[in-house]
Amino acid sequence: MKAQHYILISEQVRENAIDYIRELPADGKLKITISDAKDKSVRQRGLQWKWYTEVSEAGIGGRHEDTKEGVHLVSKWRWAMPILIRDDDFFAELFMAWQEKHKNDEDAMRWFVDTQVHTESFNTSQMAEYLTEFQRYYGQYVALTDPNDRGLLEAGQ
Numbered sequence: 001m002k003a004q005h006y007i008l009i010s011e012q013v014r015e016n017a018i019d020y021i022r023e024l025p026a027d028g029k030l031k032i033t034i035s036d037a038k039d040k041s042v043r044q045r046g047l048q049w050k051w052y053t054e055v056s057e058a059g060i061g062g063r064h065e066d067t068k069e070g071v072h073l074v075s076k077w078r079w080a081m082p083i084l085i086r087d088d089d090f091f092a093e094l095f096m097a098w099q100e101k102h103k104n105d106e107d108a109m110r111w112f113v114d115t116q117v118h119t120e121s122f123n124t125s126q127m128a129e130y131l132t133e134f135q136r137y138y139g140q141y142v143a144l145t146d147p148n149d150r151g152l153l154e155a156g157q
Contacts, residue, residue, distance in 0.1 A: 001030070007046025010145055044127045048119070051134060051144050058142040073110070076117040079133040083126050084117060091116075 006017035024030055052068035052075070064070035085092040094116070102108035119130060135144060 005046075007043055007050075010050075013046075013050065041122075041124050041127060044124065044131060045120075047145070047147050048127075048131060048134075051131075051138065054144055055138050055142050060141045073114060075130075075134055076119065077113050078137070079130050080117050080119050080122075081113065083122070083129060087126065 004020060006013055006020075008014050008017070021032065049068065052071040055071045056066055056068045059066075062074070064074050081095070085095060095112070098112050098116075099109070102112070119127065122130060138144060
């Protein structure tokens with residue numbers, strides 16, 4: 001079974017976690033661990049996927065924005081790519097070569113973003129920038145969850 005993680009950033013997330021646990025079989029085959037999520041990057045990631053879900057459920061999206069995975073793909077293209085191109089010379093060189101060869105092939109470009117762009121590799125400042133840009137754009141169209149910890153969007157913390 002794949003591990004499930006819930007970052008308790010809202011009452012709704014807490015209720016979702018409780019509902020999930022209620023559905024689990026009490027057969028001694030599963031272990032439930034509750035731990036502190038002090039790490040800012042973990043909390044940022046929880047907020048990121050919460051927002052992806054909110055956007056995908058809002059019905060405002062374009063071609064790829066009807067699922068949280070699609071919102072992730074579009075967001076990586078819009079905001080992660082520029083951050084990585086700016087901050088990682090090797091990534092920039094790799095992307096420029098790929099783009100030169102495949103710029104008119106939508107499937108090849110989607111493959112690149114899907115397999116080569118990883119927000120997990122961001123440091124907390126890069127992730128804060130990414131989330132801030134996401135919020136600026138989608139916050140015009142969707143009532144995104146307001147992070148309880150404002151520090152999640154502050155770069156350099």
